[in-house]
Amino acid sequence: MADNRRDAPFFMTATTQFGLEEVLADELRQLGAKIEKMGSRAVEFTGNKQLLYEATLWCRTAMRILKPFADFYARDERALYREVGKIDWSKYIAENQTFAITAVVNKSSFEHSLFVAQLAKDAIVDQFRDRTGRRPSVDVNRPDIRLHLHMLENEVVLSLDAAGESLHRRGYRQQTNAAPLNEVLAAGLLLLSGWDGKKTLVDPMCGSGTLLTEAALIAQRIAPGLYHQGKFGFENWADFDASLWETIRLDARNARLEEPQADIAGSDISREFIELARQNVEAADLEDYIRLGVRDVKEAKAPKGEPGIVMMNPPYGERIGAEQEMAGLYKTIGDTLKTNFQGYDAYIFTGNLEAAKSVGLRTSRRVPLYNGPIECRLLKYELYQGTRKPKAV
Template sequence: MEQNFKMVAKTFFGFEEILAKELQQLGAQNVEKGTRVVSFVGDKGFMYKANLSLRTALKILKPIKTFKAYNDNSLYKGVQSVDWTEYLSEHNTFVVETTLHSEHFNHSQFVALKTKDAIVDQFREKTGKRPNIDKDFPDLRIHIHIDRDFATISLDTSGASLHHRGYRSATNIAPINEVLAAGMLLLTGWEGNSHFLDPMCGSGTILAEAAMIACNIPANINRKEFAFERWKDWDSELFDMILESLLKKTREFHYTITGYDKAPSAVSKAKDNIRNANLDDYISIRHEDFFQTEKMCEGPLHIVFNPPYGERLNIEMERFYREIGDTLKRNYPNTNAWFITANLEALKFVGLKPSRKIKLFNGKLEARLVKYEMYEGSKRAKFN
C-alpha cells in the first residue's frame, strides 16, 4: 500500500480557492490554502493524478525536509541530514532551484551552490563518486524554499511549469498563460452548460481550456513529460492506470465553442493549436472582426476573452474599449460576457457597469477580470 505524504501546489494570486476546490474534487486530503499555494495530502498515484488533472496549478512540490537555516553552515548540515541515496545515484544528474524570503540569505545562487556542495559531498563520502549538475534535463529537480529562519527541501514533481500543456506550438504577440486562462474560466463559472465564444481568440488558448473543462479532459493530457518520470520510484504501470481512469471520466458536450479573430495569422495559429490538442471536433474558429458580428446561437451564451491592453499592441484604447461595450449592448443579448484587462483606465470607456470585478495578475501586471450581464431587452423588463 502506497504511503500518503504532503504536497504543495503553486498557483497564481487569486486562484487559491479554485485550486483548493479542484483538489477536493480529485480526492485530495487535508487541503489547506495559503498565498499562491495550496497544500494537500495524497499518495504516489494521487501525485500523478494531480499533475495530469489540475488546471490551475503551476507546479507540484513534494516537501521532504524542513530545518532551521540561519547561516551557510546550518544550511549545509540541514541538506546533509537527508539521505540523498533514496532519490539519486552517483550516475544521476540534478539541479537546485531556490526561493528566498530571509534576512539570512539574499543570493539564490549561493544557496543553490551550498545545497549542491552538501549533496555532492555526501555521495563522495559514501561512494567516492558524485552526481553531476544538469540545468536543462536533470533526473531530479530539488527546490529549496527559505522563509525567515526555516528552510524546506522539496522535490519538484512537475518539471517545467504546468502551464506548458503541450498543445501550443504557435503563439501571437501577447498570448495568455494556459493556467491563467483555465483559472479565469473556472472563476466565470464555466462548466460547459451553454454555448461559448472567445471573440478575440488569438492563438486559441482560452478556447482549448474551455473545451477541456466542458468535456472534463485532463488539463495536461498532451504534455510530453513530468519530472517524476525520471525518479527512482517511477511506476509507469500505475501512471497508465491513473491516466486510463481519468479518461473514462470525460463527458459529452452538447453546445458550440467558437473563436473569432480579425487577424488571419491568428486564426491559422489557433487552428494549429486546437488540432494539436485534439479538440477540433469541439471548436470552430473563424476569421471575423468581433465589432462586425452578432450573436449567432439560440439561448444563453458565455463569452470569455483577453482583449489587448495596449502594453504590446499599438491600438487606440478609448475607442477600442468603447466598441467592446457597444457591440455587446447592440448585438449580444442574453449573454454573460467576461474579459480580463490590465488597462484599468480603459474599463471606464466600456460604457457598461460590470456586475463583478476580480483582481488577478497577468504576469506582473495587475489586472481585473470583469463581468457584464447582457439581458434580453432591458434589465428593468427582466425583473418586472
C-alpha cells in the same frame, strides 16, 4: 505488496498564480484531497500517491505539485550547507540521474536565491563524492529530479517537484502571438467564471486560441497532463509505481467525452492569429470542438440558441501613446456586447483598467489577477435582455 491507492497520506503543496488559489483548492477537493491550508499562490493538502499522480495529470490551475521531505532552520551559510549535507540524498537521487534545484528565498538573511541553490547543490554533490567517489550531474533544463528549496525567514523546506517542468506547459501549443495567456491562467479564468462546460462560449478576440483550447479540454473532460511531453518528475523518483500510473492514465483517457458538449467559437481580426489558433487546436486534437473565423470584434455575434458566456482578453496597449486607440477599442467592445450578446454574461480580462472604463457597462464582479508582471482584472458584465425587469416583491 500493499495497495498504493490506500497508502498513508502525506503532505503536498500545489502552486498556482495569484488569485487562482480557491479554484485550485476546488480542483484538488474534487480529486479527493484534504485541504490543509491556503496561502498566497499555494494550496497545502494531504493525499496519497494516487492523488499525487492524479493532481499532476488533472489539475488545470496548478503550476507545480511539490512533495516536501525535509525542513530545518539555517542561520547562515555554514548551517545551510551542514543541514543539507545531513539528508541521505541516495533516497532521492541516483548517481546516474541528473538533478536541479530551484530556490525561492523570502524575508531571509540570505539575499540571493541563486546563491542558496548553489550552496545546496554543492552539499548534495559533496555527499555523493565522499560516499561513492561519483556524483550525479546537474541539468538545469530537463533534470530527472527537480528539487525545490523554499526559505522563509531562514526556515527551509525541501521538496521534490512531481511535475518536473511547470504544468502550464501543456505541450499542445505550437507557437503563440506576442502576449499570450498562459494555459493555467486561461483555465483559471474559465473556472472563475463558473462556466459549466455546457453553455455556449464565445471569444471574439481569441488570438492564438488558448482560452478556447482550455475551454474544450474542460468541456470534453480531457486531462491536460495527457499532452505532457516526456516524463513527469515523479516518474524518476525511487518509489515510482509504474502500474498505478498506467492505470491512472488509462482512466484519464477513458474519461474523455467524444461527443461535443458545448458550442465553443472564437474569432479574431488577424488572419495570422487565427492560423496560429488553428494549428494549436489541431495539435491538441480538438478541431471537432472549436469553431474559428476571421472577424473584427465589432462584427462578433452570439450564435443562435441559448445565451452562454462571452470571454476575451483584449490588448492592454503597452505602447506609449496608445491611450486613445485603447479607449476606442474598449468602447467598441462595450457596444458589441450590448448590441449582439444580450442575455449573456460577459467577461473581459485586462491589464488596462483605464481603457476598461470606456466599455460603458457596469461590472457585477471584479477579480484581481496578474498576467505575468501586469496587474489585471477579470471584469464581469451581466448583459440583460432589453430593460432590466424589477423583481417581483
